[in-house]
Amino acid sequence: MIDVIRDKVKELLDSGEIKGFLGLVRKNGHIAPHLFQKGDDLGAMSLGDDKVAGDARYPLNKFLINLAKAYPEETFAVLVRGCDDRGLQTLYTWNQLNPKKVVPVGITCPQELADACECLKPFPAVITAGECAQPGTPRSVAAVDALVMSERFSYWMDEFVKCIKCYGCSNVCPMCFCNECTLKCDDLVKGGELPPEIPVFHHTRAMHMVGRCIDCGLCEEACPSNIPLRTLYKKVGSIMEEQFDFTTGAVRGQRSPLNKIDFAEGRK
């Protein structure tokens, strides 16, 4: 798979179509984000599979937003899995990235990763390399739904109480792009307390992920307290699906129902 990606990236760089390729590199024993430019050695490129498939994923789209801000005229290519592709589509609709300046280089995820993520679409719309795996089976939300109210309450409170308010969840999130964050506003979430006010801290983040969370699972991976954050946001996503028939990032160009201004006819 990686050879196909290397060839594709080399072709894009040599043709001058892109200024750089935002991908991953294996360096000093670690896999880390890297911007490959024309003439660079592509030999150390990685697809984020260290010990098991996809165990070294990064919010590349988040770095891409910064790159695009610094070099608004340039076009960059970026390595995308299924979740990253949903992320790109969503970031376009929130005007954080310009689709004309982004070239996605798509890879598929293997079945084991799709199953672990319970991912509903473990491949991007345009695939550069790889075979499509079957969607994972959703389990985590149903497991909480199966509990009675009092058990649900203690389940979540026992999890939330472990929070050390490190902001890892929002720092890693490719869809967290606000400059001002509610979670850092003293009037809304009281500062200077550990754990932060629960469940307010986590519910606030969950509500802000409505129409934004693309279910990449990076938050849960980053959380040092192992709080099952993804389950919470998966629930948010499933409510959006039931109520609005909307899956974040699934349909190209489709805006979230919360990000839609229907102008009266005739108005430009």
Place this chain on the structure above:
Amino acid sequence: MLKFSGIDEARLKASWVSSAEAPELVHEFTSFIKELRELGPSPLRADYRRELV
């Protein structure tokens, strides 16, 4: 989301009342306060940190 977290939905209420409708506003407040009293103290008031000793 509240239900998913095991919190009684009846503890949250959203009503749209115009500033010109004072009696409606008062009615919303008093009836909601009554409902909350019936539900009893909020489970969120407790300290969920574990005992240290």
